Amino acid sequence: xxxxxxxxAISLSAAVIILYGLFFxxxxxxxxxxxxxxxxxxxxxxxxxxxxxxxxxxxTREEAIKDSKRVAFENxxxxxxxxxxGGIVDDLIFKKYTKSLNGNDNIVLLNPKKSKNGYYVExxxxxxxxxxxxxxxxxxxxxxxxxxxxxxxPIKLFWINDQGIKFEKNINIxxxxxxxxxxxxxxxxxKTYNFYPYGQIIRNSAPEVTNFYILHEGLLGVFNDQLxxxxxxxxxxxxxxxxxxxxxxxxxxxxxxxxxIPEKNKNFRSDFxxxxxxxxxxxxxxxTEVGANETKSNExxxxxxxxxxxxxxxxxxxxxxxxxxxxxxxGWFYFIVxxxxxxxxxxxxxxxxxxxxxxAITFCIRIAFFPLANYSFRSMAKMKALQPxxxxxKSLYGDKDKVKLQQEMMALYKKEKVNPVSGCLPILxxxxxxxxxxxxxFVTIEMRHQPFFGWIKDLSERDPxxxxxxxxxxxxxxxxxxxxxxxxCLMGLTMYLQQKLNPAPPDPIQAKIFMFFPLFLTVILxxxxxxxxxxxxxxNILTMAQQVVIMKRTTIKTK
Numbered sequence: 001x002x003x004x005x006x007x008x009a010i011s012l013s014a015a016v017i018i019l020y021g022l023f024f025x026x027x028x029x030x031x032x033x034x035x036x037x038x039x040x041x042x043x044x045x046x047x048x049x050x051x052x053x054x055x056x057x058x059x060t061r062e063e064a065i066k067d068s069k070r071v072a073f074e075n076x077x078x079x080x081x082x083x084x085x086g087g088i089v090d091d092l093i094f095k096k097y098t099k100s101l102n103g104n105d106n107i108v109l110l111n112p113k114k115s116k117n118g119y120y121v122e123x124x125x126x127x128x129x130x131x132x133x134x135x136x137x138x139x140x141x142x143x144x145x146x147x148x149x150x151x152x153x154p155i156k157l158f159w160i161n162d163q164g165i166k167f168e169k170n171i172n173i174x175x176x177x178x179x180x181x182x183x184x185x186x187x188x189x190x191k192t193y194n195f196y197p198y199g200q201i202i203r204n205s206a207p208e209v210t211n212f213y214i215l216h217e218g219l220l221g222v223f224n225d226q227l228x229x230x231x232x233x234x235x236x237x238x239x240x241x242x243x244x245x246x247x248x249x250x251x252x253x254x255x256x257x258x259x260x261i262p263e264k265n266k267n268f269r270s271d272f273x274x275x276x277x278x279x280x281x282x283x284x285x286x287x288t289e290v291g292a293n294e295t296k297s298n299e300x301x302x303x304x305x306x307x308x309x310x311x312x313x314x315x316x317x318x319x320x321x322x323x324x325x326x327x328x329x330x331g332w333f334y335f336i337v338x339x340x341x342x343x344x345x346x347x348x349x350x351x352x353x354x355x356x357x358x359x360a361i362t363f364c365i366r367i368a369f370f371p372l373a374n375y376s377f378r379s380m381a382k383m384k385a386l387q388p389x390x391x392x393x394k395s396l397y398g399d400k401d402k403v404k405l406q407q408e409m410m411a412l413y414k415k416e417k418v419n420p421v422s423g424c425l426p427i428l429x430x431x432x433x434x435x436x437x438x439x440x441x442f443v444t445i446e447m448r449h450q451p452f453f454g455w456i457k458d459l460s461e462r463d464p465x466x467x468x469x470x471x472x473x474x475x476x477x478x479x480x481x482x483x484x485x486x487x488x489c490l491m492g493l494t495m496y497l498q499q500k501l502n503p504a505p506p507d508p509i510q511a512k513i514f515m516f517f518p519l520f521l522t523v524i525l526x527x528x529x530x531x532x533x534x535x536x537x538x539x540n541i542l543t544m545a546q547q548v549v550i551m552k553r554t555t556i557k558t559k
Contacts, residue, residue, distance in 0.1 A: 048196060060115065061112065067114060068086075071157075077177060078093065090110055092109050092110035096306070110304065113202065119204065141157040141158065154171060168184040196287055200281030201250060201258050201281070216329045218234070220327075222326060225323060243268075251280050255307055257304070259304075259327065260280070263298055363538075459534070463486060484526040491525065491537040
């Protein structure tokens with residue numbers, strides 16, 4: 001095979017790997033699901049099942065909130081209310097995040113159970129004794145003391161059953177996203193009873209998800225230090241259960257997490273299930289025995305958060321929650337993606353502009369790969385300089401003596417100290433970094449609604465301009481599939497110019513494919529976050545600058 005063809009084939013293969021990985025590769029979560037199902041063994045326990053499957057009525061959120069007595073809560077980051085019916089957290093709004101850029105409509109995460117989008121958290125006690133009443137989702141709790149939950153004013157709820165057993169909930173909230181629920185059982189009877197503390201997150205229906213394999217949205221947890229991720233479709237098809245000695249569980253969206261952290265040093269069973277609702281729950285497998293005139297307690301932590309890296313990492317460290325930082329989907333390249341985030345966040349704090357931070361991190365990546373790139377470009381320059389001699393050998397031997405042609409070419413490479421494959425190796429090494437920076441920009445909330453300059457008002461969204469109305473000069477709004485913005489066009493142009501610096505493929509078909517490739521990527525990447533397109537464009541410009549210098553120097557030496 002001719003060396004130019006080798007380089008062209010390898011380069012095209014690298015591009016195919018990138019595109020295949022982005023759009024067509026099997027979902028790693030599917031692979032993980034199959035592997036987990038093969039080794040999944042769930043032990044039996046005496047803990048009762050949590051089967052509360054009340055149907056919901058499709059009333060509005062406002063009507064559902066008015067349907068029960070409530071206790072309001074608020075801090076600097078969230079506000080909402082707890083329903084005294086069931087003692088559940090079912091109304092939560094993020095104060096610092098809006099649905100749209102410059103909008104006034106804050107993100108609403110939790111909704112009352114009777115609404116169509118019901119999404120709520122409940123805690124309580126279960127028992128196998130059918131003669132004992134325990135509080136459930138229909139229980140009307142009574143409030144003692146403060147009528148509003150704030151970081152400086154916790155609240156207390158109580159309910160007494162017919163057997164004279166008093167159940168209490170002491171609820172605290174911090175200044176961020178943490179609820180701490182201390183559950184007490186005060187047994188004023190003369191008998192001994194066994195109870196099992198539990199917590200569960202219930203979501204009436206699956207939300208609209210991104211449906212892109214690099215991001216997990218759905219049910220997740222860490223059990224005995226093992227991460228488990230289940231899509232909504234997975235749970236609709238098959239229930240997941242596991243017994244664990246430690247861990248946490250929850251339901252995650254792209255930017256938001258609702259999670260439960262059981263009390264430490266207590267074994268529990270966790271279920272991800274769907275009947276008429278999605279459920280992520282846990283129940284302790286060892287009962288809590290409450291003797292006559294005895295009081296027992298249990299503590300459950302609830303984190304309902306915007307997935308800010310500093311916040312999530314802070315809870316993981318301060319509360320000693322194993323691998324809670326995986327609530328943010330850093331992915332397989334965790335060891336690259338997370339450090340990249342800290343680097344870009346550092347530049348953001350210095351510059352005050354996330355777009356400038358992206359450009360700064362692009363410079364850093366180019367500097368890190370400078371020696372490899374030099375090696376690659378020097379090899380490509382030598383190959384380009386050898387093209388006339390290679391064409392002469394091909395015309396001399398052609399199809400007459402292919403063995404002799406290969407021998408002469410290998411002798412030429414040896415004489416000029418050229419490795420035809422070496423030019424592509426550094427490119428392949430850099431592919432994980434491309435994935436890593438794309439992943440980082442895609443999953444972190446810090447870039448959401450962050451502006452750049454000019455027409456880029458939100459780096460987490462696509463470039464809003466379009467080539468088909470001359471970037472706003474023509475008063476016409478093209479359909480979404482024709483929105484190919486200025487930055488994607490600039491990216492495609494830089495790819496085309498960069499392609500011209502490389503040795504031309506001798507095969508006419510390969511040449512046409514390579515000419516079409518920048519246009520293809522321009523169309524494909526137009527809907528991607530503009531922050532990623534800016535990164536790729538700047539990277540292309542820096543690559544071309546380095547390549548031009550190296551090729552000029554190398555060409556002079558090989559004459």
